[in-house]
Amino acid sequence: MAEDKKRDYYEVLGVSRDADEATLKKAYRDLAKKYHPDLHPGDAEAEAKFKEASEAYEVLSNPEKRKMYDMGGFDAANGSGFGSGFGGGGFGDGTYSSGFGDLFGDLFNMFGGGGRQKTGPQRGADLNYVLRVDFEEAVFGCEREIELTSKVKCSVCGGSGAKPGTSSVICSRCHGSGQVSQTRQTPFGMVRNVSTCPTCHGEGRIIREKCTACRGTGYTAARKRLKVMIPAGIDNGQGVRLRGEGEPGENGGPRGDLIVEIIVRESSEFTRQGLDIYSTVKVPFSVMALGGEIVIKTLDGDVRHNISAGTQAGTRVRISGKGVPGPGHNRGDHMAILQVDVPTALSNEQQDALRAYADAMKEEPKKKKKGFFGK
Numbered sequence: 214m215a216e217d218k219k220r221d222y223y224e225v226l227g228v229s230r231d232a233d234e235a236t237l238k239k240a241y242r243d244l245a246k247k248y249h250p251d252l253h254p255g256d257a258e259a260e261a262k263f264k265e266a267s268e269a270y271e272v273l274s275n276p277e278k279r280k281m282y283d284m285g286g287f288d289a290a291n292g293s294g295f296g297s298g299f300g301g302g303g304f305g306d307g308t309y310s311s312g313f314g315d316l317f318g319d320l321f322n323m324f325g326g327g328g329r330q331k332t333g334p335q336r337g338a339d340l341n342y343v344l345r346v347d348f349e350e351a352v353f354g355c356e357r358e359i360e361l362t363s364k365v366k367c368s369v370c371g372g373s374g375a376k377p378g379t380s381s382v383i384c385s386r387c388h389g390s391g392q393v394s395q396t397r398q399t400p401f402g403m404v405r406n407v408s409t410c411p412t413c414h415g416e417g418r419i420i421r422e423k424c425t426a427c428r429g430t431g432y433t434a435a436r437k438r439l440k441v442m443i444p445a446g447i448d449n450g451q452g453v454r455l456r457g458e459g460e461p462g463e464n465g466g467p468r469g470d471l472i473v474e475i476i477v478r479e480s481s482e483f484t485r486q487g488l489d490i491y492s493t494v495k496v497p498f499s500v501m502a503l504g505g506e507i508v509i510k511t512l513d514g515d516v517r518h519n520i521s522a523g524t525q526a527g528t529r530v531r532i533s534g535k536g537v538p539g540p541g542h543n544r545g546d547h548m549a550i551l552q553v554d555v556p557t558a559l560s561n562e563q564q565d566a567l568r569a570y571a572d573a574m575k576e577e578p579k580k581k582k583k584g585f586f587g588k
Contacts, residue, residue, distance in 0.1 A: 505519065
């Protein structure tokens with residue numbers, strides 16, 4: 214690109230003069246993806262714009278070169294020997310700055326230049342299983358047995374996937390490596406592309422005659438029973454991991470895990486907040502007023518507790534160590550919320566007693582106010 218047609222480097226990248234490193238890199242990445250010669254073969258204009266953006270980024274991404282450019286423009290840049298595009302230092306000789314090395318690696322991956330895919334042993338995928346347990350089981354822990362369908366090694370072919378009496382053969386395309394490579398010329402030099410072999414799909418071997426029992430997969434489905442230990446204190450939505458009970462691995466890789474997700478059923482008597490358990494206890498009015506002993510039901514059994522005279526509705530009674538087990542064998546507390554137990558059916562004698570109490574307390578039933586037309 215001729216000197217008289219050079220554009221300001223900041224203008225080329227479309228950034229402000231105070232743009233930081235991340236902004237510069239993003240701007241150049243976007244332009245490189247847009248005008249990369251591999252996407253526009255034979256397009257001289259796209260190649261020129263790509264080179265222009267590369268030259269601008271090569272200067273502005275280097276703090277020292279950027280400072281000299283800001284002070285003296287293109288002359289200062291050329292005087293330092295770095296403003297001549299692909300013909301100058303930093304491009305043609307392969308000595309890229311660290312920023313360029315990282316960026317070119319990203320671009321090569323995008324265009325297939327560095328996308329090496331793993332063909333060695335790969336771990337199998339994890340499986341998920343939902344298990345519902347009662348509230349008390351989650352608090353104290355339990356052992357449950359689950360049944361699920363799992364992939365097991367085929368008993369007919371022994372897991373080879375080949376028909377009994379036959380065996381797999383080495384892939385003639387990748388010669389057993391599971392990968393194929395191709396070398397091509399790019400603006401940055403020769404690039405070697407490595408990808409998974411499309412013939413054997415990375416296995417390195419091909420099964421000519423597949424086992425009819427497993428259809429060449431080496432695995433068949435079978436029902437399996439497993440014991441799951443539910444730890445004390447587990448909460449709703451948490452999981453238990455069973456190592457090696459997931460999907461089989463590929464190319465001799467280990468099996469994945471089985472993640473058992475725990476769903477805790479609601480209790481009709483208790484609720485949980487962290488490590489504390491809450492419940493509501495109904496207490497006769499006479500006991501609330503006069504004081505006395507009440508019985509609080511907990512997950513560990515009944516606990517007797519004395520309340521003082523004049524206890525109000527909504528009072529919370531804390532019973533230490535009767536909550537949910539936590540780390541270090543510490544347990545939360547049980548919080549009992551006291552409510553007045555209002556009777557729904559009273560005998561004549563009880564009604565008379567309450568009326569006498571109301572008279573003694575000078576309590577009178579509230580009378581309804583007359584409406585406008587009732588006056």
